[in-house]
Amino acid sequence: MKPQMQRGSGDSKGLFVSSTGTGVGKTVVTAGIAAYLHQIRKRKLQLWKPVQSGVIMGDPEADSYRLRMGSGMTELPEEMLATWTLRDPLAPWMAFERADIAFSFTALLEEGRKRLEQQAFLLIEGAGGIAVPFSQRHTMADMAHELRVPLLIVSSPGLGTVSHTVTAVHYARERGNTDIAIAFSGPPTMAEVKEAEENARMIETMADVPVLGHVPWLPQPDRARATESSAWAMWQEQWLASFTRMTRFTQWLHERE
Ligand SMILES: Nc1ncnc2c1ncn2[C@@H]1O[C@H](COP(=O)(O)OP(=O)(O)OP(=O)(O)O)[C@@H](O)[C@H]1O
Numbered sequence: 001m002k003p004q005m006q007r008g009s010g011d012s013k014g015l016f017v018s019s020t021g022t023g024v025g026k027t028v029v030t031a032g033i034a035a036y037l038h039q040i041r042k043r044k045l046q047l048w049k050p051v052q053s054g055v056i057m058g059d060p061e062a063d064s065y066r067l068r069m070g071s072g073m074t075e076l077p078e079e080m081l082a083t084w085t086l087r088d089p090l091a092p093w094m095a096f097e098r099a100d101i102a103f104s105f106t107a108l109l110e111e112g113r114k115r116l117e118q119q120a121f122l123l124i125e126g127a128g129g130i131a132v133p134f135s136q137r138h139t140m141a142d143m144a145h146e147l148r149v150p151l152l153i154v155s156s157p158g159l160g161t162v163s164h165t166v167t168a169v170h171y172a173r174e175r176g177n178t179d180i181a182i183a184f185s186g187p188p189t190m191a192e193v194k195e196a197e198e199n200a201r202m203i204e205t206m207a208d209v210p211v212l213g214h215v216p217w218l219p220q221p222d223r224a225r226a227t228e229s230s231a232w233a234m235w236q237e238q239w240l241a242s243f244t245r246m247t248r249f250t251q252w253l254h255e256r257e
């Protein structure tokens, strides 16, 4: 595997978490990485969801809510976490259009660069998969590239993942990204260990990217318990107990902190 670092200017550090599609596990993985960097590594952190759609602020289903509670960074106001919260559950391009909002990619990048300058590691969760558009011209991959941060693509461990993941990596590269890794997220029922390992090997060989491992399957507190900080504390404790043993993943993170 070629070591390919993609870094912001100066001391800016961050990570863009994307995926092969929507609903694969970006929020769970981003919250889990944040809990690890914040609680175990004691790293100064910022969390950012540039655009979320299909929710309202404060809804326990909103990514901004789940990132804040899942990371344990409850001192962060939820409003700081998400720049745009759009009602319609659509790709940002169409969600902006339907809400009659004139979206500016340049302004979003400016905000990203300011956030990167704040002497804290910036964890960004994209919306949907890697090719999801903010606008006619710009996608999630463009944002990761423009901000010069490494890209983590969350994908499924099971049948179908090889084509989805290899395609996603090729697309990300075509849009300029060089430092790319994969994390599997999915229930144990989705793939036997042997199958997930074989899928990882095919992806690594075909796309020349590291597959950092299969994160724990650990459902977050449901809507009924989403306001209970003890339920989130238990989720973090269980997540960290498993995640800290994923040495390939944690090593990859340490090299980019
Ligand atoms: N590792 C995991 N453990 C437990 N549940 C998971 C895991 N990964 C994904 N899920 C579940 O799968 C669903 C989708 O996950 P998640 O919301 O993290 O996806 P996403 O990629 O962030 O979606 P979006 O594109 O809407 O932002 C959720 O119900 C979530 O709880």
Ligand SMILES: C[C@H](N)[C@H](N)CCCCCC(=O)O
Pocket: 021, 022, 023, 052, 053, 054, 088, 089, 090, 091, 092, 127, 128, 129, 132
């Ligand atoms: C509403 C959903 N949860 C996401 N935030 C947006 C997903 C957009 C997916 C667009 C697509 O790939 O077709």
Ligand SMILES: [Mg+2]
Pocket: 026, 027, 028, 063, 125
């Ligand atoms: Mg999400």
